Amino acid sequence: MTMNPDLVAPSREPRQGDVSALDTDRNPGHAEAPVPTVVHPGLTGPIKIKAEDVSVFYGQKQALFDVSLDIADKAVTAFIGPSGCGKSTFLRCINRMNDTIPSARVVGKITIDGQDITDRSIDPVLLRARVGMVFQKPNPFPKSIFENVAYGPKIHGLTANKTELADRVEHSLKRAGLWKEVADRLESPGTGLSGGQQQRLVIARAIAVEPEVILMDEPCSALDPIATARIEELIDELREEYCIVIVTHSMAQAARVSQRTAFFHLGQLIEVGPTEDIFQNPRERRTLDYITGRFG
Amino acid sequence: MTDAALPPAVAPARPATAAIQKRLKARYAREKRFRAYGLIAIGIAVLFLAVLLGSIVKQGYSAFYTHAVTAEVYLDPAVIDASNPGGANYDQLIASQQLAELGVADDERGTRSTAMRALFSPDAGFGLRERVIEDPSLIGQTIEFTAPIGDDADLYFKDDISRDTPQAQRRLSDEQLAWLDRMEQSGAVTSGFNSDFFTRGDSTQPELAGVLGAVIGSALMLLVTGLLAIPIGVGAAVYLEEFARKNRITAFIEVNINNLAAVPSIVYGLLGLAVFINWMHLPRASPLVGGLVLALMSLPTIIIATRSALKAVPPSIREAALAMGASRTQSVFHHVLPLAMPGVMTGAILAMAHALGETAPLLLIGMVSFTPGIPEGLTSPSGALPVLVYIWENASERAFHERTAAAILVLLAFMIVMNLVAIVLRRRFERRW
Known part of the structure; x- marks a missing residue:
């Protein structure tokens, strides 16, 4: 397993929680060990992200309880579950967005390509360049469409000159299926687009820095069905290149876009497996109750 | 004639509908009353303003x-x-x-x-x-x-x-x-x-007394105030709001800033007298000292306004920037502060306008003394417009009476010009969307 040298950098944002005590008995090369199929069924490809006993506390309140989960590369993994079940909390651990909440404390270990990203030495800024995120509400910057997409490459210094930058912006917008709609108005404000377009703009912004993982936190909950369908198509296309993790309230959406589904309830990971199995043949009673609409 | 056989078009009202209808009248009446109160309030405010301005103009126009x-x-x-x-x-x-x-x-x-x-x-x-x-x-x-x-x-x-x-x-x-x-x-x-009124400094002879010295003194003072108070105030606010840990020390600082905003301005004058003049030996009655005192006075206002403008920036923008891999500093300076800029500018304009009209602290740092010339620099003795109004109002010569009102008009004009410039600047700072 190769360590990405980019990720090992002095941390500017020290983590609140200390995991060293919990990690003493763990083997750093653990990610290479064969995956026990009983715990992590439905893996369709090589493991990209591996979470071990991740718990999250907001002050005194524990929001996530010992979640262990493997996430495959070049596939879509969906997190489902009722509101407040911890699925978004877990998602935000993967790019360490929880660091920005002063009261949040993350315990446990998450590795990407075998590298522990919860480690103090990992710079969250670098991590977030590798792990892109799309939020529930489209949040383009109040700048032009071009500036929105160019922002990531600019701050990370990914392009040498203006032509390269323009090429990258065009490529990202094309990849997000937005190019045709905005090609002639790149200088108009990103906030002037429709909700669905804004969400695709945000996706273009995320892929402009060439991340390895894209996290999506209910990306379609503010969109109409047509815009939703457009985003779902896009997710399906992007799956070939990226490891995508999507949190959704819509079970139909999870069934449509994901290959693997994890069901969370009350801060616990109840069940994870191939999407078909979860929806047609769940092992757990609670999963069945949830997908049949008996609670949630 | 089948129509005649049909029941009346208006069905008998449900009891609930009738009750709502009855209340509706009272609700509309209340709304009307409230609007009337609003109009009366605005009318009274406009009337007072008109009386105030009218009486100043009436007294002052003859000085021109x-x-x-x-x-x-x-x-x-x-x-x-x-x-x-x-x-x-x-x-x-x-x-x-x-x-x-x-x-x-x-x-x-x-x-x-x-x-x-x-x-x-x-x-x-x-x-x-x-x-x-x-x-x-x-x-x-x-x-x-x-x-x-x-x-x-x-x-x-x-x-x-x-x-x-x-x-x-x-x-x-x-x-x-x-x-x-x-x-x-x-x-x-x-x-x-x-023309003497606009081209001369103060004088003991009313016909030779002009406002130029005071206008330049006030302008120099505001320059010092703006250059110090705006960057320091905005910087302090950004640090407190975006970077500082929320703990007892920052809470203590916050309480103190809020209290300082309510400290009477004359106290700042005493502070300026003690620190800038008696201890640092800066020249008395100079625009430099005046500007320093007014800057101290403006800081709390600017800090409070900037902090509330920063608080009003939606957290989704911060999250978007951080999730893109922007550092804290980048997210603040690329996204949060530009969005807060109109609010920051409004606070700065208010603070500067307040500083322009401030008199009490300037009296204490020596500006109440008679300064006939036109200030040549930041350290030469100078007057200030509001102080000039105060001095002239107390003068025994009758002709100073009309000149006091005229000086007030000049002060108001100065303020309007300054605010217009600030509004134009704010427009430029504002994003196009």
């Missing part, structure tokens, strides 16, 4: 024009020594010739010529003297000279001194008034724009 007497002056070689043209008494020369023109003989003690001299501004003699020094060949000739008149005579022409007032209670005697009447009848008296 002044009178002068144009007369033939014989530059008598017997009075003006050609070898020393600066040594002659030009005031007396003008006065005695005016008396002669009116056919009034001076008495032995020169009482009448003294009375005549009092009608002219001291500047009349200086003006004539300068002209002769510039061109000594004029001695012996008769030239036409426009002599500015004194403040009391000016007030008489502005109908501010009435003959109905007993002679003992006014500054001009019946005789002097008669002379002025005759001068006016002869067409020698002209009125014109009072």
